[in-house]
Amino acid sequence: MKKIFGRPAGLTETLQRYCPGCGHGIVHRIIGELLVKLDIRERTIGIAPVGCSVFADEYFNCDMIQPPHGRGPAVATGLKRTRPECIVFSYQGDGDLAAMGTSEIIHAAARNENITVIFINNAIFGMTGGQMAPTTLPGMKSTTSVKGRDIEKQGYPIRVCEMLASLDGPYYLERCAVDTPKNVIRSEKALKTAFMNQINNKGFSLVEILSMCPTGWGQTPVQAKKWLGEAMVQYYPLGVYRDRSKEEK
Amino acid sequence: MAEKKLMYGNHAIVEGVIAAGCRFFAGYPITPQNEIPELMSIRMNEIGGVFVQTGSEVAAINMLFGAAAAGKRAMTSSSSPGISLMQEGISYIAGADIPVLVVNVVRGGPGLGNIAPAQSDYYQATRGGGHGDYFTITLAPNSAQELFEFPRLAFELAEKYRNPALILADGLLGQMMEPVELSDELVDPNSLAENEWALSGCKGRERRIVRSYDLRPGKLEEWNLRRIEKYEKIKKNEQRFEATDCDDADLVIVAYGTCARVSDAAKKLARDKGFKVGLLRPITLWPFPTDVFADMSKRIENFLVVEMSCGQMIDDVKLATEHRSKIHFHGRPGGGVPTPSEVYKEIEKVLGGAQ
Amino acid sequence: MTKEIIVSGFGGQGVVSSGIILAYAGLIEDKHVTFFPSYGAEMRGGTANCSIVVSNEPVASPIVSNPDIVIIMNEPSLTRFEPTVKPNGLLLYNKTLIKSKPARTDITIIPVDANIIAEGLGQSRIANMVMLGVMAKKTGLLKLETLKEAQRKRFIKANKEQLTLNDKALEKGYGLL
Numbered sequence: 115m116k117k118i119f120g121r122p123a124g125l126t127e128t129l130q131r132y133c134p135g136c137g138h139g140i141v142h143r144i145i146g147e148l149l150v151k152l153d154i155r156e157r158t159i160g161i162a163p164v165g166c167s168v169f170a171d172e173y174f175n176c177d178m179i180q181p182p183h184g185r186g187p188a189v190a191t192g193l194k195r196t197r198p199e200c201i202v203f204s205y206q207g208d209g210d211l212a213a214m215g216t217s218e219i220i221h222a223a224a225r226n227e228n229i230t231v232i233f234i235n236n237a238i239f240g241m242t243g244g245q246m247a248p249t250t251l252p253g254m255k256s257t258t259s260v261k262g263r264d265i266e267k268q269g270y271p272i273r274v275c276e277m278l279a280s281l282d283g284p285y286y287l288e289r290c291a292v293d294t295p296k297n298v299i300r301s302e303k304a305l306k307t308a309f310m311n312q313i314n315n316k317g318f319s320l321v322e323i324l325s326m327c328p329t330g331w332g333q334t335p336v337q338a339k340k341w342l343g344e345a346m347v348q349y350y351p352l353g354v355y356r357d358r359s360k361e362e363k
Numbered sequence: 364m365a366e367k368k369l370m371y372g373n374h375a376i377v378e379g380v381i382a383a384g385c386r387f388f389a390g391y392p393i394t395p396q397n398e399i400p401e402l403m404s405i406r407m408n409e410i411g412g413v414f415v416q417t418g419s420e421v422a423a424i425n426m427l428f429g430a431a432a433a434g435k436r437a438m439t440s441s442s443s444p445g446i447s448l449m450q451e452g453i454s455y456i457a458g459a460d461i462p463v464l465v466v467n468v469v470r471g472g473p474g475l476g477n478i479a480p481a482q483s484d485y486y487q488a489t490r491g492g493g494h495g496d497y498f499t500i501t502l503a504p505n506s507a508q509e510l511f512e513f514p515r516l517a518f519e520l521a522e523k524y525r526n527p528a529l530i531l532a533d534g535l536l537g538q539m540m541e542p543v544e545l546s547d548e549l550v551d552p553n554s555l556a557e558n559e560w561a562l563s564g565c566k567g568r569e570r571r572i573v574r575s576y577d578l579r580p581g582k583l584e585e586w587n588l589r590r591i592e593k594y595e596k597i598k599k600n601e602q603r604f605e606a607t608d609c610d611d612a613d614l615v616i617v618a619y620g621t622c623a624r625v626s627d628a629a630k631k632l633a634r635d636k637g638f639k640v641g642l643l644r645p646i647t648l649w650p651f652p653t654d655v656f657a658d659m660s661k662r663i664e665n666f667l668v669v670e671m672s673c674g675q676m677i678d679d680v681k682l683a684t685e686h687r688s689k690i691h692f693h694g695r696p697g698g699g700v701p702t703p704s705e706v707y708k709e710i711e712k713v714l715g716g717a718q
Numbered sequence: 719m720t721k722e723i724i725v726s727g728f729g730g731q732g733v734v735s736s737g738i739i740l741a742y743a744g745l746i747e748d749k750h751v752t753f754f755p756s757y758g759a760e761m762r763g764g765t766a767n768c769s770i771v772v773s774n775e776p777v778a779s780p781i782v783s784n785p786d787i788v789i790i791m792n793e794p795s796l797t798r799f800e801p802t803v804k805p806n807g808l809l810l811y812n813k814t815l816i817k818s819k820p821a822r823t824d825i826t827i828i829p830v831d832a833n834i835i836a837e838g839l840g841q842s843r844i845a846n847m848v849m850l851g852v853m854a855k856k857t858g859l860l861k862l863e864t865l866k867e868a869q870r871k872r873f874i875k876a877n878k879e880q881l882t883l884n885d886k887a888l889e890k891g892y893g894l895l
Contacts, residue, residue: 157564159433162574171572177562179432180574182455185425188417192429192437193562195413196387200433200564218425221418369742369753369871395757478757539780540738540753542745621779628778700781 124149126175133240135335137325138167140292141234142174144302145203149176152309158201159193161186164214165207166240184215187222190229201312203230209239212248212272219274219320224283226317230308233274233322237346238330248272251349255332271349275322279355285317287356291324293342297352316359324350367542372532373398375511375543376440376466377406383515384550385436385464386412389426391419391445394478395534396468399440420445424452424465431456431463432573434561436518436552440466442534443484444475446492453527454493458575460560460590462521464514465499466530468537471698479698480534480621485675488531489649496587498594500528500601501648503619507541515550524597525560531648533671535621535700597650604652608634609641614665614713616642617680621700622669629669629706638714648676656683665713667691669706671699689713719774721859722782725846726767726799727791727812732846735872736789737768739850742868743860744772752780765794772859787857789849791832796820808856810849828852828895835890844887851891862892 124146149155162170164183171178186204239245246256253262290301308319326338407414430437471477521528618626633640744751769782790811814833832845
């Protein structure tokens with residue numbers, strides 16, 4: 115029998131331990147394909163976060179490092195500055211990037227560090243069991259906001275792309291989603307741009323990807339995709355927030 | 364002999380680090396070590412190295428994690444409050460068995476404390492400092508000359524054992540100027556061998572993973588036990604100290620860094636008055652030079668521990684002498700620096716009036 | 719022989735430079751030396767001071783609490799350091815800027831019109847050099863020629879005219895006694 119579909123060489127054969135309907139697998143696949151398509155797998159160093167995707171160091175078929183929670187952009191800086199010939203990406207969730215690691219991501223962006231950051235926003239803490247994330251929507255239920263996020267007491271969510279777009283530093287910022295085939299294709303395009311920017315020494319690129327967490331949200335995979343497309347996209351509008359290649363033209 | 368140059372201790376560290384072939388520095392300003400990042404920013408630019416002024420000490424130590432995981436010699440420096448912030452990163456680096464160099468120019472604490480010289484970070488340096496079972500190789504220089512020489516030793520030990528190394532200085536050593544004989548023997552960073560664990564892209568080899576976690580049942584325990592074997596090897600091979608006038612001594616002063624200099628002068632005062640006093644200066648604080656203490660405690664009746672703290676190294680002296688000797692203490696916490704006459708008075712208290 | 723020295727004055731009076739020149743001079747004469755400045759918040763907006771130890775033996779502590787010699791460049795420094803000088807010690811003070819008179823009778827006190835002399839040479843900021851010259855003559859601790867060599871190590875980027883002027887100030891101070 116002829117094999118017509120399989121894992122890209124950018125992913126290992128290891129079984130991924132994500133929940134049914136989780137968006138991580140989709141994004142992993144896109145990255146795994148790009149490592150091959152862009153012929154960078156053998157010179158790439160990936161950074162796995164703390165959170166559900168902590169095991170990403172077992173899934174991506176390239177050199178990998180697993181640093182402390184939120185510190186990916188700093189570790190990426192150390193790697194990239196000492197090995198400029200390598201392609202360095204930091205894969206981070208919303209607890210990792212938008213809570214613990216706010217300082218590291220802001221300063222890496224401000225320095226226009228020549229790295230690629232993939233930011234998975236699923237509005238919840240998955241690994242630790244569904245607690246409120248910095249990106250949890252107002253009124254959204256979590257195990258630390260059981261009656262829904264109370265903005266009076268628990269404050270407002272953080273919009274990372276908009277926040278980073280207030281800096282002069284970053285080269286490229288885009289927010290995508292993986293709830294529909296169309297959005298998945300758009301995500302792939304954005305991620306390719308983000309890697310190409312690094313290959314061309316353009317500087318800091320971040321792609322935020324709105325992603326489903328049916329388990330954390332207490333929904334079925336189908337419901338989760340629908341909710342993402344309706345509620346999340348409304349709070350976190352998709353689109354390009356910074357593209358300095360446009361200014362260069 | 365190379366010409367002696369009058370240098371700030373902090374500048375001697377910079378030149379020592381560069382002479383050791385290190386081309387990566389990331390750090391954040393904090394008194395009393397600001398001269399290190401300042402000079403680094405100039406020198407790294409001159410020699411094509413990397414200098415990053417970071418958003419915090421947390422970022423600095425993690426940049427080191429990245430640079431060292433890439434197989435390059437990398438260092439940061441800070442002072443006490445900043446070193447506290449780095450502990451998370453040091454724990455991960457120790458857990459991933461990655462060699463880095465961290466310099467702590469210690470100041471008074473706890474909290475913001477003050478900017479005066481202190482030795483109150485001894486526990487933090489010698490007990491791991493962050494979470495988990497680990498130790499960091501800790502060197503204690505006592506002159507600008509040693510501040511220049513120890514970075515190379517620290518890198519070599521760190522790489523030999525794949526373990527973070529610390530240099531524990533203090534505000535006085537960092538801020539003072541002293542003649543330094545600069546060695547013209549420079550390590551060429553390109554001459555350093557590629558490590559078999561370094562991240563560089565997996566072309567032509569199996570991919571590599573640097574991490575400090577293992578969630579599989581029993582695996583982390585195995586990993587930790589292997590690391591304990593490494594620590595035992597370090598304890599056996601790397602104890603360093605300097606002993607002077609200890610052979611006939613009725614009392615041996617135990618002090619490191621700045622306190623060792625002060626105690627050396629106190630020892631001379633005491634010898635002039637006929638007291639038989641020696642000085643034992645631990646150079647490695649971890650591994651603590653336990654063997655020499657075990658040996659000396661069989662014949663030395665009194666040890667006087669002198670520290671710029673409320674008493675931290677004294678615990679190690681007690682453990683190493685196994686209660687065979689009397690352990691006395693003189694401490695100046697919160698930025699106080701003892702004087703030779705002050706230490707001499709303590710000697711007199713122990714050994715009685717003039718001999 | 720161990721001599722402990724403190725130099726103190728306002729920022730801008732060349733206090734740190736004086737200390738480093740003394741340390742360099744000691745080094746040139748093959749002595750053991752240390753130089754330790756006041757640092758950090760202590761020096762913001764106030765008096766700068768530094769400790770120098772020159773010795774035939776390795777220096778124990780670079781911190782000086784009871785100096786053999788003090789060089790006082792301004793009024794607040796006199797108040798602070800006069801009481802600390804060792805009995806039979808030496809206190810040099812810049813008479814031009816200090817109106818009070820030192821009160822100690824158990825030490826040698828030498829007033830120097832440092833700023834007036836320096837201005838006479840064309841530059842008030844070399845008053846510190848005048849003081850160093852006086853000290854060299856009075857104590858014999860360091861040679862005049864060594865101080866001239868030492869200031870060249872401190873002011874590596876200075877032009878020839880400035881270095882010559884510094885020499886003149888050192889000589890002028892040296893010749894006062």
